[in-house]
Amino acid sequence: MLVLGGAGFVGSHLCDRLIRDGHRVTCVDNFATGSLANIQHLMQTNRFALVQSDIVKPMTFSEKFDQIYNLACPASPPAYQADPIQTIKTSVIGAINVLDLAREHEAVVFQASTSEIYGDPLHHPQHESDWGNVNPIGPRACYDEGKRCAETLFFDYNRVHGVKIRVARIFNTYGPRMAVHDGRVVSNFIVAALQNKPLTVYGAGAQTRSFCYVDDLVEGIVRLTNAPDEVTGPINLGNPEEFTVRDFAELVLGLTGSRSQIIHLPLPTDDPRQRRPDISRAAEQLGWRPTIAVEDGVRRTIAYFDGLLGKVEPAHQPDSATARRTATLRGMSSAI
């Protein structure tokens, strides 16, 4: 198995899963947003190999791969906008390199596409038949249009060269191993709450997102990649439990027992107003649906960041309800 972007948040969980399933895994990463810490524990096994490389450059390998998973691309808006030209090169030139490799190896190739294909969606919830509503010249376009072009390339390689493709449109996914400074809403809110710092809600917080726990996503990725060849996708993978950003901030405050305030910052340009996956295709073609409720997944993620940041003293003496919640959380943290 070849996992491109395997040192990132989702990629490292996928590597874990593939190793657990008994496969030999090669991970390629340029460490733009990934980290060695995410895969350090795998370096002990002789079934795991790491190659530091950029998918924008053509790749050659002496061993033959059965499956190739392309997850290489920064996913957080601040990260992908920091170097937009590299982001679009990663999506487009990277996809060509990945597809050429899949063709050479006659491998099944999985593409981590995104709900950003739908842009600021015209229909709700989003179904795979929606063509999307994307601003092609805005600050998100390097990611959205890059991923859209990558989908085009995947389907053209399938039609022209018969490459066995699997395309998933992934909706907001969260969990342990998100980087502390990743910049996405789940890690931003949890890290701030654990430090009793303000939670930064962009705009009024009325925009919605639907949050999927990483283990559920990895199960969907593996099912799709092992599905029959006619199941090419695109297939939405996400958890339809939908929150306004404001309500999500309240959930994190409640689960952490934090005394953080909520503050409002300007809404970023072209921020999609609503997002929820229609997962009927995934249910029908893969028998897949998420199993981890958002509250449970957020608890696990809080426990992860709590361990990472160390025990952060509350700014104030907690009231008894808060103290109870925090105690439950700390008890759980050691169980995970």
Ligand code: NAD
């Ligand atoms: P991440 O930023 O944690 O991981 C991306 C990984 O790719 C990192 O390890 C990074 O160093 C590596 N990378 C970036 N550019 C590269 C390049 N040119 N060559 C080699 N490696 C490169 O992000 P993530 O959340 O784990 O996302 C993984 C994939 O899933 C991405 O393709 C992303 O677009 C897609 N996706 C994720 C989400 C989500 O909510 N997590 C949603 C939609 C799509």
Ligand code: UDP
């Ligand atoms: N957001 C927020 N505060 C933050 C980070 C993000 O209010 O500290 C909002 C952001 O404007 C968006 C939503 O949360 O509406 C999800 O943002 P994220 O960057 O996680 O992912 P996106 O779905 O926008 O790619």
